[in-house]
Amino acid sequence: MPNRRTRRRNPSLSRPTQREQRLSTAKRAVTGRYETTWFGDEAVRAFVPTPLPPDPPLDFAAVIKQLERATASLGALNALSTQLPDPDLFIYAYVRKEAQQSSEIEGTQSSLSDLMDFELGNRPGALLDDVTEVSNYVAALNHGLKRMRDDHFPLSNRLIRELHAILLQSGRGAEKLPGEFRRSQNWIGGRRPGTALYVPPPHQEVEPAMASLEQFIHSTDDGMPVLLRAGLVHAQFESIHPFLDGNGRIGRMLIAFILVQSGLLREPILYLSLYFKQFRIQYYDHLNRLRDEGDWERWLSFFLEGVEATADHGVKTAERLRMLFERDRQRVAESGRRASSALRAHHEFVQRPLLSIAAVRDRSQLSHSAANAAVGHLVELGMLDEITGRRRERRFLYRDYLQALNEGFPTFADVGEDDQ
Numbered sequence: 393m394p395n396r397r398t399r400r401r402n403p404s405l406s407r408p409t410q411r412e413q414r415l416s417t418a419k420r421a422v423t424g425r426y427e428t429t430w431f432g433d434e435a436v437r438a439f440v441p442t443p444l445p446p447d448p449p450l451d452f453a454a455v456i457k458q459l460e461r462a463t464a465s466l467g468a469l470n471a472l473s474t475q476l477p478d479p480d481l482f483i484y485a486y487v488r489k490e491a492q493q494s495s496e497i498e499g500t501q502s503s504l505s506d507l508m509d510f511e512l513g514n515r516p517g518a519l520l521d522d523v524t525e526v527s528n529y530v531a532a533l534n535h536g537l538k539r540m541r542d543d544h545f546p547l548s549n550r551l552i553r554e555l556h557a558i559l560l561q562s563g564r565g566a567e568k569l570p571g572e573f574r575r576s577q578n579w580i581g582g583r584r585p586g587t588a589l590y591v592p593p594p595h596q597e598v599e600p601a602m603a604s605l606e607q608f609i610h611s612t613d614d615g616m617p618v619l620l621r622a623g624l625v626h627a628q629f630e631s632i633h634p635f636l637d638g639n640g641r642i643g644r645m646l647i648a649f650i651l652v653q654s655g656l657l658r659e660p661i662l663y664l665s666l667y668f669k670q671f672r673i674q675y676y677d678h679l680n681r682l683r684d685e686g687d688w689e690r691w692l693s694f695f696l697e698g699v700e701a702t703a704d705h706g707v708k709t710a711e712r713l714r715m716l717f718e719r720d721r722q723r724v725a726e727s728g729r730r731a732s733s734a735l736r737a738h739h740e741f742v743q744r745p746l747l748s749i750a751a752v753r754d755r756s757q758l759s760h761s762a763a764n765a766a767v768g769h770l771v772e773l774g775m776l777d778e779i780t781g782r783r784r785e786r787r788f789l790y791r792d793y794l795q796a797l798n799e800g801f802p803t804f805a806d807v808g809e810d811d812q
Contacts, residue, residue, distance in 0.1 A: 420448060420686025424631070429594045431577055436585040438577065439683060440593040441631040443604035444624050445614060446688045454689045455620070458696040462619055465703035466656060472710050473658040481742060482710050483659050489797050490663035491529035494641050495522070497669050502526045504797060505779070505789060508746040512787065524563040529641060532558040536649055537660055547646075547653050549606045555645060559638045568636040573598045578636055590680070592633035601632045609650065618654040622647045623695035624688070627679055644668070661706060667698035712796045717742050720775055720792075730769045733758055737766035741776065745790035 424441040502522035510523040539545040557571025581589030629643045648660035681687040736756045753763035770776045776788040
């Protein structure tokens with residue numbers, strides 16, 4: 393990791409820094425036009441964003457140092473895909489954590505353990521719709537990566553619609569035109585467009601707006617750094633809000649897929665949902681500022697701050713998991729005559745932190761009695777918790793594994809001392 397002299401500050405504090413004061417001068421007035429549309433008998437002002445890139449051009453000097461730091465942090469995160477002994481373990485867990493966090497922003501109550509339990513084939517009762525939505529998110533991410541990597545398919549409106557179709561293929565969003573751009577007005581906040589916090593473009597403007605956005609995604613000759621392009625695309629997509637449901641989740645997916653398509657990331661493992669969730673008020677404030685004032689630099693500053701903090705957090709999470717697995721393997725190896733079968737069971741919980749006895753048996757090729765004894769030994773060592781409270785069909789959770797994934801970050805890198 394680069395050696396940075398960085399002051400830590402919570403982005404929610406209101407006193408502006410000198411850099412923020414500089415950024416606030418880089419305004420372009422409104423970055424689109426307001427068009428009057430009708431919702432029933434109510435006249436509504438819907439916002440139609442101007443196509444990217446920003447005009448006048450971005451002031452790169454205002455964000456260059458943050459861009460350098462974020463790029464360095466992203467490089468360290470990308471190195472995990474080649475340096476970890478088994479990077480697929482981290483990707484498996486990290487993708488599911490992102491799916492849970494991103495869906496939670498939209499109001500689902502499903503936990504990460506609920507998702508993993510669902511993937512074992514268990515139905516969570518009252519939370520079925522919530523867990524289904526999170527599972528659909530994982531499926532959409534995997535589909536997008538396969539299309540881009542195996543099929544060499546470009547990140548395009550066609551692929552975006554495919555992702556949306558999978559995201560809303562079941563659960564609460566199944567009636568909201570999965571895979572299709574909307575054909576009616578939507579809004580954000582409020583019970584109707586007239587009281588909404590934000591009203592996206594009328595539906596007839598969605599196709600041309602998304603066509604322009606696709607063109608910008610594919611631009612290669614405009615000198616735009618990839619990270620800035622990802623930040624601009626995310627904000628523009630949220631302004632267009634092309635679907636009746638699922639816009640936030642698709643918009644967050646786009647960030648990772650742009651970085652994968654460009655080669656900055658080998659795997660889609662940069663996820664900003666935790667950052668956007670923790671600083672949700674600031675997130676919406678920055679989006680509104682860029683629409684009303686053209687303050688793209690302030691939005692990109694916030695975005696790059698999130699990239700840096702999130703990438704650093706991902707690296708630290710991977711290191712915590714590596715140390716956890718090594719420590720526990722050593723404890724099991726030194727635990728006596730049951731160590732051999734217990735190590736095989738521990739290996740399976742490293743692969744999947746929530747398993748049943750039957751799953752351990754089938755995956756490890758131990759006998760049922762040996763799998764049961766091995767899991768029991770891991771419980772005795774304090775590594776696993778039984779989560780069902782039943783005598784039959786019990787399931788066990790690798791508690792410290794999940795705790796490492798769920799660990800947040802209370803502060804974010806904001807302004808280096810050399811930026812003052």
